[in-house]
Amino acid sequence: MRKAIIYKEWIKVRLFTPLAVSVLAGFTAYALLRIGRMYAFNGAGSVWLAVLDRNAVLIDNLKYLPALLGLLLGLVQFVPEMQQNRLKLTLHLPFLQSRMLLWMLGCGLALLAVLFIAQAAAIWICLRWLLAPELVARILMTALPWYAAGVLLYLFTAWIAVEPTWRRRLFDALVAAGVMRLLFMSDYPRTYDTLLPWIALLAACALFFPIYSADRFRRGCQD
Amino acid sequence: MMRTIRTIIILLAALLLAWLLPWCYNFICSSPSESPLTLYSCVTHDFVTFSFEGKDDTAGYDLAGNSFDEKQFDSIMPTFFYRRLAEDDRLPAQIDGIGFDLHEVERSNFVFRSSPSDLNRPCTGLYQLLDAAPGREGFRTPDDVFRITHTGIEFVKMEGNCIDIPKSERFTRVMTDKGFVFPARAVAGNASTRKVYDNGYLLIDAAGVPFQLKQFHGRPFVRRIEQPDSVVFTHAFVTEFPDKRLLGFLGDDRGDIHALEADYSLHRLPLRPVDLRRERLIIVGDHFYWTAITERQGFERLTAVNARDYSLAAEHETDFPAAKWEQARKYLFPFRLVFTASSDKYVKPRFHDFSYLALGLNLLLAIGWAVYSRKRRRCRAVRILGILVLGIYLLVPLLLTGRE
């Protein structure tokens, strides 16, 4: 049955996945090429000192990409479930309902994890030849909250999409917007280091928010 | 489980409101606050405050409230307004028995700043060591950076991203010979090329002993700085002021600030303990007196130090009362959640301004909720108690999620 759930989720995201890979690869390649160009035209020192003196992150053009992918994946996975109240079909399947949703979310999170880890790995592989480990760590640790934003926005999108009433969707969206605002407040490198454990805790909690929305759907909550 | 999830959602919304509502209040209601500059006058031997431009004819006033017009103020602050006085030929002949040499005065003026946000921020652990003898072309950006590890100092060539092993070994050997215990507790320097001379780096080793590190044509210069007994240094600041009198300032674990002169002598400044990680320290120095300003939220301490012998000249403390809009805020919000602070560069949750004065409003809101929800039985008491504690932060999410 789990394979069937993964199969269904795959069918929903099979067009999205190559698109996401292309966009991610394209933007990442552009960011890395830009660094390469800086090297070629201005020398290694210009790149190092940009990070050291001017607190540049070098890959800041990738900042909103994980959040965008999380949002789109959430829509691609869960809007089809809510059209014509198709969630009734899903909840009627002979599988524990909260577990069903966790598996569905797990599929989305796994896809996001693969995308984000692949991107981070590509950045690490390219940059470690050019920059000292401290600078590479600085860049990647600065990017970590962006990935967290991607995961959170995916979970929030699922939470909002599965919610049956528009009134609550608005409330949920405001909460999501507040959290996103927090995650994109500062551009300073590694400024979110001390907040990361809280973000992880929030993500663990947010994993269950769509289950709550599904329960409200099942109870027949209406505007 | 659903009830737990719902509770978490409501608490999350409450926390967001605890952050955003006070922020909105501040955004709408805040008014500019004056933070005037006060320095020690070497003429009146008192603190004088600069008045804002355009505020009648007063250029400044002293602690007793006596005001000074422009001409008077220039005269009592000759080290600050020396150019204007020189133009008007009103320079004093001497101050405190010491001749007033315009050139010396100009070179002696300096401003030193230490801000908590400079210390409380993520560091890379990589630094640039300039060549202290640059030659005709002036200071150049070095082509390597250094890091201090548990075993020594490593220089990393930026081009090629590889360790310069011979140079690293050379420097490590010299530092070890001078008694440096790796790793360093603090590393301070000024890597800018826009300066007249270079004082290198001040390092505090693992044992709390300060060292100076410089580079001359790729060769190391390391000098151990003898410290007084029982003083453990925690912070170091390199200065490169025009008069070349100082190498920098050092802070110890008791909050004392020491001036390090170019001859490596240490002089403890007669300041009250300064918590450099929480308080801002500004030292505005001239040829005769230094004014040390220690600031934190709502409080300022001024200390005048005799620049010649580092003795205490005067002291003054000021408490700045909270503005009316800040006082009103205490009646509305039981506390504030903020994620940023001027004292560091981290985004993390901090609870501020816990106020029992908001209990009045909370009680009203709790009563209102009790009446509104009188038909409901479940968890009513818990929610009423929650509103009593969290006030409007909890009431709003409860109202928005109330109807199932």
Next chain:
Amino acid sequence: MSDPVIECRNLSHHYGERLIYENLSFEVPRGRVLGLLGKNGTGKTTTINILGGYLEPSAGQCLIFGEEIRSMRPETRTRIALLIEGHVQYAFMTIEEIERFYARFYPRWNRDAYYGLMEKLKVAPRQRISRMSCGQRSQVALGLILAQNADLLVLDDFSMGLDPGYRRLFVEYLRDYARSEEKTIFLTSHIIQDMEKLVDDCIVMDYGHILVQMPVGELLETFRRYTFTPGGAQIPEIPEFYSTAVVGAQAELYSFESPATVQGVLERAGVPCGDLQAETLNLEDAFIGLTGKY
């Protein structure tokens, strides 16, 4: 009577302040096909949603195979096939993908039943369900239900949007399936002629309560329309008379009572009914007679 598959006890539901029904109780015996009839807004879809576990009733209890619907074990849910109003399915899948998906959930999955119907569909193999016509989608839905081999089928408005050909297909397949496999079917539809061909028992709902619950055969045998010329006399309003109306000189009423009983009641009330005519009805006319015209 065989043990009930569906038991609803004292169901009550409100939408906000509006009462849908109160203390609704009924049972669906095993092996029977039961149709739920009622005008719009009488609570048919509400009942289906409660049965499907998608609506929490304001009060009352609903058991299927002896289990509370909202806490039903997954194994029990394999015995229930659900058709949602509009033949809603995972429209982003093709017919092959959807079969492959569902087959893993149901241990008694009958692939041949599904593909037997799919062969009649004139669609490309990779065509997504969303690109099919309403009738074709209903056929996919029917195939999935039959393949599931469930003991209970719950069908919400199975004929919605279908042309006569697809409706006939649905009715014939379901009837054969129910009879041959002794399945229990609970369904609703607005096309009462289809219901008449399919259902064994019916429940007719009015606003707030059940009007009748009985076998269709018994309903059609006993429920008649009576027409007569009242000559201006006031026709008595008694519970035994339904939908009494006077159009011009002609009066009509509906009743389960025999012609003799009806005549007796009218005469005692002083209503001339010498030309009293009784006629038996089809299910649609019986429904109109019970619930009234708008």
